[in-house]
Amino acid sequence: MSRITIVGGGLVGGLLAIFLAKRGHTVHVYERRPDPRKTDVYAGRSINLVVSHRGWTALRAAGVEAAVKEITVPVYARMMHDREGKLNRVPYSIDNKAIHSVSRGELNRRLLSEAEKLANVKLFFDHRCLDVDLEHATCRFELDGKEAVEVKADVVFGADGAFSAVRSKMAWGRFTYSQEYIEHDYKEVAFPAHPDGTPKMDPQCLHIWPRRWFMMMGLANQDGGFTGTLFMPHNATAQSPGFDSVRTPEQVQAFCREHFHDALPIVPDIVEQYLRNPQSSLVIIRCSPWQVNGRVALIGDAAHAIVPFYGEGMNAGYEDCKVLNDLLNTFGDDNWAEVLHRYAAARKPNGDAIADLSLRNFVEMRDLVADPRFLLRKKIEGHIQARHPDKWLPLYSQVKFSDIAYKDAWNEGLRHDRIMEEVLSMPDIGEMWESEEVERKALALLESMSG
Ligand SMILES: Cc1cc2nc3c(=O)[nH]c(=O)nc-3n(C[C@H](O)[C@H](O)[C@H](O)COP(=O)(O)OP(=O)(O)OC[C@H]3O[C@@H](n4cnc5c(N)ncnc54)[C@H](O)[C@@H]3O)c2cc1C
Known part of the structure; x- marks a missing residue:
């Protein structure tokens, strides 16, 4: 059995640890941030995402489907809000299939706890990966911003997200890479529940305010509230307002009144939240190869960061884990060179395809659904x-x-x-x-x- 280092204890690193440990490998996960179960690393923000079929298939294969299902809310349809506040419900499928909304922080905590139940998993927090020796599968971590710790393994997985340190090291060699920021940024706004905890909108729908060049969407949380996300160009254009043109309280008030009129009574402090909450960018990463020397491989966003408009980034990362596990079933646990070569060959074209599909779905969501x-x-x-x-x-x-x-x-x-x-x-x-x-x-x- 192998000693495995996973760099990054986020959504994909947690699930990968479970898969590999259940196969009998010794798995050490090194996460840059503090333990999210002890510190609120999400800073009180209720960011959520959807788990869909591929995610569930992988979670089931890893034996944690039930543990995750408990913390999700099923979503069966899109609910479109037009400018007059008229609603139009469009089911996701003709046979009542659902996607599932989940809090990012809850899911992260749940998977880390499931991983930690396995005797051969060890989690190390506050460990930032500084460097990787790609030939010897050895990583160097900074502990608490000071000391450097060197960890040797048989195999290293870079599950360290869109700005992966492992990938940066791979880029020193023969490596093809692109990083594309799209014109749109996003900002999150919390939609509260009624005081008795009942939701103010149908929780079994993903609510969309499509406005052609920009849009807002809302996904239900388990507490009856919703997380709203506004996607809008970084810079205003002739057709569209931008974050740079909606800045003062007066501008935000006028903007919300004009475009999201029916959301105002639901989120009375929308202006304050808009002014207070951070604005984040969206990046697409494509790279190749995803593995080197049969010893170091990328997985999840580290390999394929995509825009979130299909809600598939994490699901694609979970499918990476499942495909890797299937390859280990076929080729054995001591044949890493073969397994990683096949993993990268199988997943890279799919990473590119979901990047394209996600961009396409943005047009559909912000524009075509109306x-x-x-x-x-x-x-x-x-x-x-x-x-x-x-x-x-x-x-x-x-x-x-x-x-x-x-x-x-x-x-x-x-x-x-x-x-x-x-x-x-x-x-x-x-x-x-x-x-x-x-x-x-x-x-x-x-x-x-x-x-
Ligand atoms: C607004 C938005 C909405 C989204 N909605 C959905 C959705 O509905 N469904 C969906 O499937 N996906 C969605 N996604 C995408 C999803 O968030 C990502 O695909 C997913 O988080 C990828 O998981 P990951 O573990 O690969 O990376 P991350 O979740 O980014 O985790 C990487 C981890 O590595 C750690 N790390 C980073 N650098 C280092 C280092 N040097 N050393 C050690 N640790 C390090 C980080 O702290 C982090 O914990 C959304 C994304 C955004 C931005």
Whole structure:
């Protein structure tokens, strides 16, 4: 059995530790920050995210599905809020499937506690990785900002997030790398529950205020409140306000009143929160190779940081862990060179595909969900799927409710776009979308565009 160092005890590092320890390896996790179970490293911010099918598949395989399910809230639909406050509920699937909202801090704490139950896992907090010797799988950590500790292992995993120290070291060699900041930043706003703890909006929906160039969304927390996230350009443009143009209390007040009118009674202190809460950027990282020397590998955001608009960053990281575990089942636990080579080859194209899919979903969320033509397309796709579930699975379901490789989902999504473009151009499509003629046309196009 091997000695494994995991750099980073975040969402992916915690799950990876569980997988590897359950196989019998000795796993040491080194986390830069203090123990989140003792210190509020999330600084009282109620950031949340969604766990979906791939995440659950991995959590189940690691034996921690039930422990995580307890802390989640199911979400079945998008609820669109238009400028007048009119609501439109659009289910995520035709068969009532849910994604699950969870607090980032709760999930992190839960997985670390599950990992710590295993005798062969040790967690080290306040240890910042400074350097990695890629040949000898040896890491150097700074302890409490002072002393340097050297740790030798058989294998090192860099699960240290988008700004990975392990990746930086790999970049000294033959390494391809890109880092792209998108124009949008984000800011979080807490939506409180009623004083008796009941939610002020439907908790089983992801609430979206799509405003074409920017948007706000709200995801339920277990305490009846919601976490709202405003995504808006860093700099204002001719079409859109930006964080740089909405700065003073008066500007924020006017902005919220104009664009998020119906949210004001729900979040009475929205202006104060906007002015107080930090503004964060969003980055996409692509890199290659994901492993060197069969001894050091990247996993999670360290390998593939993506924008959050499909809610798949963590889920993709959990799928990385599951794929790695499956490869260890196939090739054995003492064959790291083969396993890491295959892991990187299998996951890299999928990391790239989910990065592209996530950017595409941003356009869908902020803009298209308010577009009647897009909503009509959703209805047609749902209709065809209901009648021919073996032939048509909408892209969203492929990404969120299936194990279909992200890269295959991306290609299938492009094919669906071409088909739907032709279907939507049929005369009187708004009236006849449920007709057999439309169905026949879609299936014929599917057939002719296959392969
Ligand atoms: C606004 C927003 C919403 C999101 N929503 C979703 C969602 O709904 N669903 C979803 O699946 N994903 C979502 N994501 C993405 C998700 O947060 C990430 O994909 C996920 O956190 C990646 O986990 P990770 O463990 O790889 O990295 P991280 O969670 O970033 O963890 C990395 C850990 O490494 C530690 N670390 C960093 N450097 C060092 C070092 N030098 N030494 C030691 N430790 C170090 C860090 O302190 C951290 O604890 C969202 C992201 C954002 C920004």
